[in-house]
Amino acid sequence: MxxxxxxxxxxxxxxxxxxxxxxxxxxxxxxxxxxxxxxxxxxxxxxxxxxxxxxxxxxxxxxxxxxxxxxxxxxxxxxxxxxxxxxxxxxxxxxxxxxxxxxxxxxxxxxxxxxxxxxxxxxxxxxxxxxxxxxxxxxxxxxxxxxxxxxxxxxxxxYNHPGFVRPMIDATLAALDELPADARDRAHLAFTTHSIPDAMAESSGAPDDPARGRPGGAYVAQHLEVARLVAEAVAEATGVAGRPWELVFQSRSGAPHIPWLEPDICDHLESLHAAGAPAAVMVPIGFVSDHMEVKYDLDTEARAKAAELGLPVARAATVGxxxxxxxxxxxxxxxxxxxxRGVPVERCALGALGASHDVCAVACCPNPRAPRPAAAQL
Missing domain, CATH: 3.40.50.1400 (Rossmann fold)
Structure with missing residues (x-):
């Protein structure tokens, strides 16, 4: 680049x-x-x-x-x-x-x-x-x-800069190569990210309607965009059109009575197995590096679940x-x-959502407990 x-x-x-x-x-x-x-x-x-x-x-x-x-x-x-x-x-x-x-x-x-x-x-x-x-x-x-x-x-x-997305595409292709040869073309892609409370996901991002003054839905929308970009690039590289994929979640840590984003990766693997999927690749698009929530939640818990099910899985590397x-x-x-400095420049971004804003609005991604001062905002 x-x-x-x-x-x-x-x-x-x-x-x-x-x-x-x-x-x-x-x-x-x-x-x-x-x-x-x-x-x-x-x-x-x-x-x-x-x-x-x-x-x-x-x-x-x-x-x-x-x-x-x-x-x-x-x-x-x-x-x-x-x-x-x-x-x-x-x-x-x-x-x-x-x-x-x-x-x-x-x-x-x-x-x-x-x-x-x-x-x-x-x-x-x-x-x-x-x-x-x-x-x-x-x-x-x-x-x-x-x-x-x-x-x-x-x-x-x-999230949609080519320098972030393209390494994930290559990592997904490499993970597919780790699967049994007879399962690669039919393997599902499970794009994973950190689960958060539903209410936090719904309030994420910049205000979508200034009259309402309420943000909404950016967290899931941005992840879905990256998942789509990676899935389409993988389809083009492998010549396999229509490969199933889904955005799933991991690392939930909240109280059971509070709704969080679902499905959980382990539940998703169970569903894939029940539906007859031959294999799956876990693609941790929500994480910059292979830190604990990747090493434990995917490489330990999710792999153990897949082994219990007899479902071949591979895990794509993060960008690092x-x-x-x-x-x-x-x-x-x-x-x-x-x-x-007031110099116009091209702002790189893949997909339909375009380059993100430079400065966050006061209403962006509100604190779920109580308002607090935040730096780098309008």
Whole structure:
């Protein structure tokens, strides 16, 4: 991918922040990490230890921090190799390196205009607004400490950028090749993402009708668009038209009485088996890297369910630090910088939904508990 269509000029920005969820890196980190994730919800430590059992299966270590280190290194290499002299920092929402500490480092290093890449490609409260709330909290802390003011702007949602979609297409094709030869052409595609409460999904995105002032449906719509793009590209590459596919969900964590997006991936595998499907490929389009919710919910639980059913399955890799994705991030940085300078540029996006907005509206993806300040909004 080339960004020759956009000037190699990052001004007015002087730093990029890779902002992620974070994860434990030792068994003793698991409960404190989960306390950070669930703060304010009154969940006892005993319950958190039970919730954290899948981390203990992996030695108490989530893969996400190491994967972020790899992405950080890949971004720095890509930027340097393409003449983009922009420092890249990394901070987390729930574990070290903490966001507030990283922003403090950025301010101390003399930077003032910061672009933010959140490791979530889609609209939604948890994937976008909550990160912007965390940014607002951290900036307020720095102001209390008397540090110079930072302005932060978040890069647009990149779910339909070719640098995100095309690696998933190749990963799906590679996963199909792992299946028994006589099942590949009839294998189903199960596109997976994190389940969220129905009400949160319905309120996700920018307001679709200013008169109503209510957003709606972006989380599911954006995932369906990516699933369609991947499915159509796979059909073209394999010559298999009409291959069945469905958007399914995983990693539900809420109270049983609250409706969440369905079907769950394990329930979906049962349905496929009952309907006589010969095989399935799980394609985790909702995740940037192979972190715990991929390693446990798909590679452990879902594979165990498939083995119990006798249903052959394969799992497509996530995008991770694929060079096409790091090039896409570079494009997004240069695109946003040019826009801030008033220079018109082409905004890359595949499919029918077009490029996402740069700045979130106040009504975007509302906090389901109570309104809170959020950074990088109109």
């Amino acid at each position: 080339s960004d020759s269509r956009i000037p190699i000029d990052h001004t007015p920005y002087d730093a990029l922040l890779l902002l992620s969820f974070g994860g434990p890196e030792a068994p003793e980190d698991v409960v404190p990490f989960l306390e950070n994730v669930t703060r304010g919800r009154g969940i006892p430590k005993e319950r958190l230890a039970e919730v954290g059992k899948h981390y203990f299966l992996f030695g108490g270590v989530s893969p996400i921090n190491e994967q972020n280190r790899e992405l950080l290194a890949a971004l720095r290499k890509d930027f340097a190799g393409n003449g983009l002299d922009l420092p890249v920092y990394w901070g987390n929402r729930n574990w070290a390196p903490y966001l507030v500490d990283t922003l403090r480092e950025i301010a101390t290093d003399g930077h003032r205009r910061v672009l933010v890449l959140a490791t979530s490609a889609y609209a939604g409260y948890s994937g976008c607004r909550q990160y912007r709330e965390n940014l607002a909290d951290a900036l307020a802390t720095l102001a209390e400490e008397g540090l110079p003011e930072l302005r932060v702007d978040k890069l647009r949602h990149f 630090a694929d060079p096409r994705f790091t090039a896409a991030v570079r494009e997004l940085v240069l695109e946003r910088a040019a826009t801030e």
